[in-house]
Amino acid sequence: MTACEICGEETAGRYLCQRHTVQLAERLDELPKVYDEVGQCLVPRGHGWGEIVATRGAAGPRSPLDEDVLDTVNVTRAAEVMRLWRVDVQRERWPQHSPPPPPADLAADCRWLGMELDWIVQHYPGTGDLFREAAELESQARTIVGDPAPRPQRLGTCVAVDSDGVVCGAVISRLPGQTRLTCRWCSYTYESEGDLLLLLHFQPKEAA
16 A cells, blocks of 8 residues: 555555645646746836945945845746756656756746656655655745735626627626626626626526
8 A cells, every 4th residue: 555645645556645646736837937926026126227225324236136035035946956856757767868958947847747747646756755845945935926816716707788688798707705796898797696696597508
């Protein structure tokens, strides 16, 4: 019997259970996006390169980069770490192949690891460590960019009718907890419980 290296659940020979396999796949997809956001946080808004700013001491040129971010999250390091995982997985799976050439590309390496994930969780002894290190990299980045934005939920299509009797039909979606919805196409507003029930009632059967 083989247990998941993260939660200990029985996995029938795999290094990760299905839940943690899905989490690793999602993390590999998100890491490049999160570190792109980190890069946008490096340059302070409202200040140009070498701009003179007031300080408690003598005035001087301000660093063009936010050094607090650099101290907390190193984007280059994240790319290097995931490149090392790609190199090691490739070495295990195809020892006859030469390692991928530098420079490291975080998005490309995460995508490659994601494509090989099924083999990884079945055959690669370092899968648990890969999961933990990817989680640590994302956690560090999240200290800068925050948690992912909630995704809108698709409710259906707008059922508002114009003066000619034509149904709008634009997609209606909402964020978690949102109760007042406005169609971005025709501007009709659904705000009461009755409005929402009406919206759901008139959805086509395949969308309900």
